[in-house]
Each structure stands twice: as C-alpha cells, then as structure tokens.
Amino acid sequence: MTTPAPPPATGRLRFEAISKRFDTHLAVDGVDLDLAPGAVFCLLGPSGCGKSTLLRLTAGFEEPSAGRILLDGQDLAGVPPHRRPVNMMFQSYALFPHRDVARNVAYGLEREALSRSEIAARVAEMLRLVQLEALSTRRPDQLSGGQRQRVALARALAKRPRVLLLDEPLGALDRALREETQAELRALQRRLGTTFVVVTHDPAEAMVLADRIGVMAAGRLVQVGPAAELYERPATRYVAGLLGDVNLIEGRLGEGGAGTLRSLDTPLGPLRAFDHHGAGAAGAPGLLALRPERLTLGSEGLPGTLLDATYLGEKILYRVGMADGRVLRASGAPGAGFSAGAPVHLAFAPEAASLLPAEPA
C-alpha cells in the first residue's frame, strides 16, 4: 500500500447495557463497553461465554433483548445487517464456493453503486493488500487454509467498513501459520486504521493482537484493559488463570480496600499483597494471586521443600512443597543450582501479588 490511511474519525463502537436472551439462556448479560476508534479490541473467553453473540449483535444477525449498540453515535437498533457499515470475517471464512477469489472479494462492492472499473480497481487493491494477486481466478476449494483466511479478510475489508468484526480469525490455522498471520493482521490493521473487534478463545492471540482485551465469562464482561494490566492486575481468579500460570492462596482478608496493600490471613501465615480492584471487606474470604516468575527461591521467605525443577529453555520451573502440603510454582532464570529435595524459601514483593475476591470463581 502506498497511500497511508488517514487517522480514523469514525469507528467508535459503544455497547450500553446490552443483553441477549435465547429462550431461557442469557447469552449476553448487561455488557457496557466503549471501543476506541482505530484500535484492536479482543473479546476473550471460553466458548459459550457470549463473545460471539456480542459480535453477531453488532453485525445485526441478532437483535439485543435489552440495551443499545451505538456506532459513531448512531443507534443500530433495527438496522438490518446489509445496511450496517460494519463487516464481519467469519470463523469458517464463509467464502462463496461458486465464486472465484476476485468475485468473492467483489461481492460486497457489487452491492454498491460502483462502476465495473471501480470494482475491479478495489478488488485488485485488496488482493494486493493480502498478497493474493496471483490467485484471483482460483476457487475457494483450490486454496489452502491460510489463503482462504486472507480472501475472507480482503472480502470483509473491501467495503472499507468502519468496524471490522473478526470471529476467531485464526482459529482454523495451524500453530506456525497462526503466529505469522497474527503479526500480518496486526500490521494490516495499523496501516488501515480500521477498528477491529476480534473474538478469540486464545489468550496468547488476544495478547498479541489487542490494544485492549475484554474478558468474558457466562455472558458478563469480567475485566477490560490492556494485556499487561490484565496479566499483572487481574480482577478475578478466572482472569488470573486465563492469561497465564498463577499460584492462588486462599485466606481471610485483612483491613483495607481497593488500591491499598492489605494482608491476607492464609494457612502459610499472614501474607501481604496489593488489592487493585477491591477484593472484599475485612474478614471476607479472599485469594492471593501470584505469578510463578514473581516468586523467587532464596534463603528467606516462606519455607518449603523443592520437589523438582523442570528445565524449559528460557527458564526453569520449580515446584515447591509448602508446610501445609500445597505446591507452589516458581520460575527463574536457568543457572541457579537448586537440587530436588533441598529446603528452600520463597519470597515475593507484595506489589507483585494481587488480592482477589474468593467469589465469583
């Protein structure tokens, strides 16, 4: 692409108290969300958490049971899918089997009042964008998975949507191709400046692609923030476990509140950690979440016994048996010579640990 995309003035998507009920099942439960234009937002969660439903509500395939969806201030209620200035890339790609690559990409353009030459020019531009110029006359069943993914992307971008919705865009690709494609997708988005809303169940993918991540569980938006914030300051046990390995130690919360260092009375003794989001009232059950790399093995701290050490290349993973029988995982740089069975001590900085409410799970 030679023409740099102008900074986007459009593509601001807002969800206001959106709920969607299917019969008795509440698929989306009161989601409030404001998406910055021109950024990549990832909806992350397990299958059935409502993330795809949120996408389908935005595309117009479903109507919300309650709440509003606003695109650049315009309420999308009652606007049918074919009149919404958003486009979707489907998980299955949904390429038209009876049309070749170029005519798949042209499909959306043919629905507009564009001349033949304008359509041809835009199709060529799109195919260049995804590096598929050479395959324009192939049929979808003659393409590899990665090529199909790019056709689907080109087709969805051809109409220059204000918001591009991507449903598990890389889910059908194998691991190696997925990582390469993540980088390409990210670069493409930066160049175009289109707002991307990506649905994924893969935390690693969300972390690579997203400017901000919204974690969903059981129809609710659990936590929204940049990957680093979700990783370092998870709001719930679910978010903590989703984004990486975590040690959880249960106990009773001491005095304090959101934004303070509090103590937690645990079977390992009183421990201090930071309460970022308000874990609960004093005396309530709480959890201490601690990433393995934040735990250091040394000569001071909580006493335990080193069960084993696993060499993982860039780091070593230690499993340490504690006084009450639980096992904590710690990781460190290779080189430190601890041998299995040796008594060790575990230490951590209170700011590196988060306090979470015991409920909801």
Add this chain to the structure above:
Amino acid sequence: MSRAHPLAWAALGLGMVFLYGPILLLVVYSFNASRLVTVWAGFSTRWYAGLLDNGPLVESALVTLKVALASAGLATMLGTLAALALDGRRRFPGRPLLTGLVYAPMVMPEVITGLSLLLLFVGLGIPRGFWTIVIAHATFTLCFVAVVVQARLRHLDRSLLEAAADLGAAPVTVFRTVTLPLIAPAVIAGFLLAFTLSMDDLVIASFVSGPGATTLPMRLYSQVRLGVTPEINAISTLLIGAVSLAVLGASVLTARRGR
C-alpha cells in the same frame, strides 16, 4: 474392505434379474421383426419407424411431454418455495406438522389423490383436460421436489447467507446471488424427478383427464387391453430411455453435493 461372498453375488444377481428382467425382455422384443410378440424372428427397427405413422400415439406422446414439462416446472417452483419456507433453521409454530403435510402426498395412495382432485375439479366446475392433469401432477410431484431441495438446503452453510447479508445484500439479493446458485443442482434434480413422475403416471391422469388429453401411459394401457403389440414395446422402450436419462441426470446432480 471385505470381499463379497459368492452367495451375496448370487443374491444380487437374482434381485437384478427380478427387477430388470421383464424390462429387458420388453426392450429386446421391441426389436423383434415378427408381429407376434412371443416369437423371435430376427432384429428389426420397423416398429420404431412405424411409430411416427401412428397418429394417436404420437399425439399422446406430445401431450405427455407437454404435461410433464408444465407440471414439473410448476412443481419445481412451488416445491422449492415450500422447501425454503420449511427450512429447518426457521422456527415457527406448527413447522413439523406442515413439513409432514408437505411430505404426506408421497405415501398417499394415488387413487386417493386422483379421486380427491377429480372431486375438486368437478366441484369447482373446471373443465377437465390438459391443465387439470398439469395441476394434478404438480400437486403430487411438488413434495418430491421439496424433499430434494430441502436436503440440499440442510447442507447449505448458513454463514454463507449471513456473509452475503453482511456484505450488503438485501434478502432477495442473497437468495438470487448465493442461495439459488448453491441449491441449483437440487432444483434441477427436483425438476427432472417431477418430470419423470409425471411422464410415468397413469392413475392420477386417468382420474383428471378429459377429452383430447390422453397421455401416453393412458394410451398404452387402453391399447394393451386389446393385446400387446411390438409397437407398444417400442414406445415403452423409448419411454424407459427417457425416464432413465432423467433419473440419471437427477442422481448425478444430487450426488454433486457441496460443489
């Protein structure tokens, strides 16, 4: 894969003889030089040549062809619409019942269908003839079209239709540019099936036809009562050929699933 047992082959062979033996006999005797149906007197195509001179037979053949084309066309349109309306993804009260009602004529005794249509036409004062046969045939072949098209629709990826809508196609455009091209093989197969069924039908046509509209099966049936002639064998062989071609076409089109 396990090999078929010799006995299985024998059973298959026996079944085939049972199914196609009589038909084969008819085809063979249509090339018989003798006028006597049961005596072989050498190969000849004289009965085929003679067919063209048999005015009533040619006329009946034309009636049958026209009825088959018109009724198959009507049945294909209505059957396809029924299949679309009853497509399993749509949910509305009474859908299973309606689906059953569309399929019921498949197992309805033809005598009943014929009789009830006759009563209807008489009751409405519609003069019986060419168009009443067309309507009657469309009525009983419609369900076959609906079944074939519905099977294809069931395999149609729903996200294709959503993708089309997402890319700016209004519902009618989605149908024209995506649904129809993808179900076209089934629609054509349904047409051929309806065409065949209409061409074969004797019972229903007998009920609802009127003067001047005698179909080929009706003509053959009435002539056979006066004795089987090699001419009848010849026209029957042509009929078998036409039907086989149509059925073959239909199965080829239905087998090409998902392409």
